[in-house]
Amino acid sequence: MQFKSPEILYALFALIIPIIVHLFQLRRFKKVRFSNVQFLKAVTIQTRKSSQIKKWVTLITRLLLLASSIIAFAQPYFAAGDAMGKPVETVIYLDNSFSMQAKGSRGPLLKRAVQEILSSLNEEQQFSLLTNTETFVNVSKKDIQNELLQLGYSAHQLPYHAAYLKAKNLLNSSSSETIRRIVMISDFQQKEKNFSLPVDPSTRTDLVHLRPVTKQNIAIDSLFLERNEDNSLQLKVLLSATGKNADNVSIGLYNDHQLLGKTAVSIPENSTAATAFRLDERTQINGKVIIEDPTITFDNSRYFTINAPKKIKVVAINEENDSFLKNIFTPDEFELESNPINALNYNTINDANLLILNEIQQIPASLINALRAFMDQGGTVCVIPSSKGNLSSYQQFITSFSGQKLKQFKTQEKKITGITFDHPLYKGVFDKKISNFQYPKVTSFYTTDASNAILSFEDSQPFLYKTGNCYVFTAAMNANNSNFKNSPLVVPTLYNMGKQSLQLTNISYTIGQRSSYDVTVSLGEDGVLSLVSDLETSIPLQQSFTNKVKITTDKTPSKAGIYSVQRENEIIQYVSYNYASAESEMEYYNLTPQKGYEISDSVSELFESIKEETSSHDLWKWFIIFALLFLLLEILLLKYL
Numbered sequence: 001m002q003f004k005s006p007e008i009l010y011a012l013f014a015l016i017i018p019i020i021v022h023l024f025q026l027r028r029f030k031k032v033r034f035s036n037v038q039f040l041k042a043v044t045i046q047t048r049k050s051s052q053i054k055k056w057v058t059l060i061t062r063l064l065l066l067a068s069s070i071i072a073f074a075q076p077y078f079a080a081g082d083a084m085g086k087p088v089e090t091v092i093y094l095d096n097s098f099s100m101q102a103k104g105s106r107g108p109l110l111k112r113a114v115q116e117i118l119s120s121l122n123e124e125q126q127f128s129l130l131t132n133t134e135t136f137v138n139v140s141k142k143d144i145q146n147e148l149l150q151l152g153y154s155a156h157q158l159p160y161h162a163a164y165l166k167a168k169n170l171l172n173s174s175s176s177e178t179i180r181r182i183v184m185i186s187d188f189q190q191k192e193k194n195f196s197l198p199v200d201p202s203t204r205t206d207l208v209h210l211r212p213v214t215k216q217n218i219a220i221d222s223l224f225l226e227r228n229e230d231n232s233l234q235l236k237v238l239l240s241a242t243g244k245n246a247d248n249v250s251i252g253l254y255n256d257h258q259l260l261g262k263t264a265v266s267i268p269e270n271s272t273a274a275t276a277f278r279l280d281e282r283t284q285i286n287g288k289v290i291i292e293d294p295t296i297t298f299d300n301s302r303y304f305t306i307n308a309p310k311k312i313k314v315v316a317i318n319e320e321n322d323s324f325l326k327n328i329f330t331p332d333e334f335e336l337e338s339n340p341i342n343a344l345n346y347n348t349i350n351d352a353n354l355l356i357l358n359e360i361q362q363i364p365a366s367l368i369n370a371l372r373a374f375m376d377q378g379g380t381v382c383v384i385p386s387s388k389g390n391l392s393s394y395q396q397f398i399t400s401f402s403g404q405k406l407k408q409f410k411t412q413e414k415k416i417t418g419i420t421f422d423h424p425l426y427k428g429v430f431d432k433k434i435s436n437f438q439y440p441k442v443t444s445f446y447t448t449d450a451s452n453a454i455l456s457f458e459d460s461q462p463f464l465y466k467t468g469n470c471y472v473f474t475a476a477m478n479a480n481n482s483n484f485k486n487s488p489l490v491v492p493t494l495y496n497m498g499k500q501s502l503q504l505t506n507i508s509y510t511i512g513q514r515s516s517y518d519v520t521v522s523l524g525e526d527g528v529l530s531l532v533s534d535l536e537t538s539i540p541l542q543q544s545f546t547n548k549v550k551i552t553t554d555k556t557p558s559k560a561g562i563y564s565v566q567r568e569n570e571i572i573q574y575v576s577y578n579y580a581s582a583e584s585e586m587e588y589y590n591l592t593p594q595k596g597y598e599i600s601d602s603v604s605e606l607f608e609s610i611k612e613e614t615s616s617h618d619l620w621k622w623f624i625i626f627a628l629l630f631l632l633l634e635i636l637l638l639k640y641l
Contacts, residue, residue: 004075011070015063022059058637065630072623088179090127091167092117095186097132097157098298098583102187102212109210113185113603114148120607128170132157133558137170153298155511155579156555160188164197164205171203179204181610185603186210190587199596207599208606209591212295216243219299219584220289221272225279225306225507234276235304237289241267242586253277254288284308286562286574299584303562303576304507310520311335312502313547315352317344317367319386320359320478324485328494349374350546354501356382359476362390368397375401375469377545378518380501382471382494387444387481394446402467404450406474415439416463416484418456425454425496440487445475455489464493471497502548508576509553511560516552519565521572523549529572531556531563553577 094117100110121127121141129136129144132154136144158166167182185208188195197205221238228234237251246267253261260277267273279285285306293300314329316322316338329336337348341360349355349370357363363371371381385394391409398405417439421430442463450472453462464473477484484490502518509515519529523544529551531538538557543550557563560579565572591599600606 006074008070008074011073012067014070015066018059018062018066022055054637058634061630061634061637065627065634068623068627068630072620072627074620076619076623087177088181089171090125090181090183091170092127092129093163093167093182093184093186094129094131094151095157095163095184096151096154097186097189098153098155098296098579099157099187099189099586100210101153101296101298102217102586103214103295104210105213109187109212110151110153113208113210114151116603116607117185118145118148120604128167130163130167130170132163135166135170155298155558155560155583157189157191157583159191160184160186160195161197168198168200168203181206183208183606187212188589188591189583189585190589191582195589195591197597205597206606206610207591207597208603209599209601211588211601212586214243214295215586217241217295217299217584217586218246218249218267218291218293219296219581220291220302221581221584223289223302223304223508228276233279233281235279235287235289236274236276238272238274239265239267239291240272240584242270242584245269249291249293251275252290254290255283255285260287279306281306281309284574286576288562296584298560298579299581301560302508302578303560305505305562305574305576306507307505307573309333310502310504312353312498313337313351314354314356314498314501315339315348316356316358317341317360318358319361320384320476322358324477324490325356325358325494328491329498334498346370349379350377352379353547354380354382354498356384358384359386359389359478361386361388363393363397365396368393368400371397372400374546378469378543378548378550379545380469380471380497382473382497384473384477385446385475387476387478391446398467398470398472401470404448404452404465404467404472406446406448406472408447409444410447411444413441413443414445414457414459414461415441416455416487416489417458418453418460419489420454420456423454424500425493427496429492429496438487440482440484440489442475442482442484444481448472448474455493503550505573505575508578510580511558511577512555512580514552514554516550517575518548518550519572520548521567522547523567527567530566531575532566533557533559533561533563535559535561 094113096110100108102109104112106112118141123141126138126140128138131151133156134147136147163184164182167184171180171182180202181204183206187210188207218239218241221240223238224236226234226236235253239249239251248264248266250262250264252259263275263277265273265275283306285304287304287306288301289304290301311334313335314337316325316336318338319341322338325338326336337352339345339348344367346366352374355371355374375381383394385406391406395405419426421433445457445463448462448465450462450465450467452467453460453465455464456462462474464471466472475482479485502520503516505517521529523529527544528539529542529549531540536557536559540556541552551565557577560577562574562576564574593599600609
C-alpha cells in the first residue's frame with residue numbers, strides 16, 4: 001500500500017494522547033456508606049468491572065476511529081503496475097501504407113486505428129507520433145487531431161526495423177525513472193523473410209497487429225508493350241488474384257476520359273493472368289487501365305503514356321562508305337546527317353544525340369575539342385577506326401576522357417566470337433545465349449588495354465568496348481578488312497547505340513524507384529522543367545545539356561497519375577507514374593510475443609492496458625467507511641454497555 005500524502009501519517013503520533021489520558025486519568029470513585037454494607041459492597045464491585053471493560057473498549061474504538069480518519073486523509077492506494085507515479089515518454093509509429101486500406105472488422109485498418117488513438121489518449125498527454133511520411137514531436141491529441149483525421153495513404157513504407165530506430169531517436173529522456181515506450185501500429189505486411197526488432201531493455205515496445213477480415217485481393221501488377229504476330233502494337237496487362245479465384249474481372253482501357261476498350265478475364269487463386277489491348281501507334285495516348293475491387297483500391301488502376309515518337313539525330317563523319325549506316329538509321333526513327341570530314345559543319349555536332357566517326361584517318365585537334373565538349377553535354381560518340389588511321393590522333397582523343405586507349409595496330413585475322421549478352425545494347429535482342437553462329441572476322445585491328453568488352457575476339461580481346469560516353473571499335477568495318485557489316489550483329493549493335501543515345505521515356509515509372517529519362521528540349525540558363533498533374537506539381541532533379549534535359553526521379557512525385565513535363569506553361573511531353581505493386585500482397589507476419597516486445601490486437605486494448613499500468617486503486621473511501629463504523633460502534637458502546 002502506498003500513500004499520496006504520506007506526511008499526514010505523522011498525525012498518528014497523536015493517538016498517544018487518548019492512551020495517556022486513559023492510563024493517568026485523575027477521576028476517582030467516591031464511597032458512600034449505608035447501613036446495609038453487604039448489599040452495597042456487591043453493587044460497588046459490579047460497577048467497577050463493567051466500567052473498566054467499557055473504558056478499554058471505548059479507547060480502542062476511538063483509536064481505530066482516529067487512525068482510520070488520519071489514514072483516509074493520507075489517501076492510501078495500491079499501484080496497478082510499476083509505472084505508477086513515474087514520468088512516461090511515448091512514441092507512436094502509425095503505418096499508413098497502402099496495405100492499411102484493407103477492411104478490418106470495423107472498417108479500414110488505418111481509419112479505425114486513428115479513431116482509437118484519438119479516443120484512447122488523454123487531452124493533456126504529450127507524445128510523439130510518426131508515420132511513413134510525417135513526424136510530430138511532443139504534441140497532444142488536440143495538436144494533431146485534424147492531421148490524423150486527414151491522414152492519407154503513402155506509397156512509401158518504412159522497413160519495420162527502420163521505423164523502430166526512427167521512433168527510438170524521438171525518445172529524449174535518458175533518466176532511469178522515466179518509462180520509455182514505443183508503440184508500433186501496423187498490419188505488419190510481410191516484406192522480408194523474418195521479422196525482427198532491436199532489443200533494448202530500457203525501452204518498452206508494444207506492437208498492435210491489425211488484421212484484415214479477408215486476404216482476398218485483385219490487382220493490376222504491370223503494363224508493358226509488345227508486338228503480336230502481325231506486328232501491331234499491343235498493351236499487355238498482367239493481373240493477379242490473392243485468396244480466391246477471380247472470375248470475369250472487368251478491365252477498362254481509357255485514353256484520358258475516352259473508353260478505348262473493355263474486356264474480362266478470369267484469374268486463378270494466388271496466380272496471375274494476362275490480357276491485351278491493341279493500340280494505334282500514331283496516336284498520343286495518356287492511358288489508364290481500371291478494374292473494380294473493393295478490398296484494396298490503390299492497385300485498381302495503372303497509368304501509362306505513349307508520346308508521339310521523336311526522331312533521334314545521328315551525325316556521321318565519314319571517310320568511308322556510309323551506306324550501311326543509312327540502312328540502319330532509317331528516317332522513320334532517326335534523323336541521319338552524313339558529312340565527309342572535309343565538309344563538316346561543326347554546328348551540327350551540338351544538335352546530335354549520336355555522333356559516329358566512320359573510319360576517319362586522322363581526328364583534327366579542333367574536332368577533338370568539339371567532341372569532348374559534346375560528350376560533356378551528355379552526347380554519345382562511336383569511333384570506327386581506319387586501318388590507315390593516325391594512331392596518335394585516336395589516342396589523343398580517347399585519352400582526353402579515358403585511359404582505355406587504342407595501343408598498337410596489328411595485321412592478323414581474328415574471329416569475333418564473344419558477346420556480352422547482359423549488356424544494355426543487347427537487352428531483349430536474344431532469346432537465349434548463342435554459342436555457335438557464323439562468326440564475323442577481321443584481318444587487322446588495334447590492341448587495347450580495355451577489359452570491359454561488349455564484343456570480343458576469340459582470344460577475349462575487345463572488338464567493341466565502351467568507355468564513358470564513347471563506344472570504340474578496335475577494327476575497321478570496310479569490306480577489305482571485315483565482314484562485320486554483313487553480320488546479323490551490326491544492326492542491333494548500332495541501332496541500340498542510336499536508341500540509347502536519347503533515353504526516351506518508358507510508358508510508366510514506379511514511385512519510390514530511381515528512374516531517369518531524357519527530354520528533348522533546350523533550356524536557357526534559368527530554365528527549369530516541372531512535373532505537373534491535377535494532384536501535385538514538383539520540380540524533379542534535372543541536368544541540362546545543349547539539346548536535352550536529363551530528368552531523374554525517386555520519391556517524387558508521390559502520387560500516381562499522368563504528369564505533363566512543362567517549361568513554364570509549355571507542355572513538352574507526358575510521363576506516367578504508378579505505385580509499386582508490393583503493397584497488393586496480402587501476406588502478413590505471424591507475430592508471437594518475444595523478448596523485447598508485447599503484442600496487442602487493437603489500439604484500444606493496448607491503451608487500456610497502459611492505463612491499467614499507470615492507474616491506482618484508491619483506498620481512502622474504505623477508511624472513511626471504517627471510521628464511520630467505529631464511530632457508530634462507540635455510540636452503541638456508550639449507550640448500551
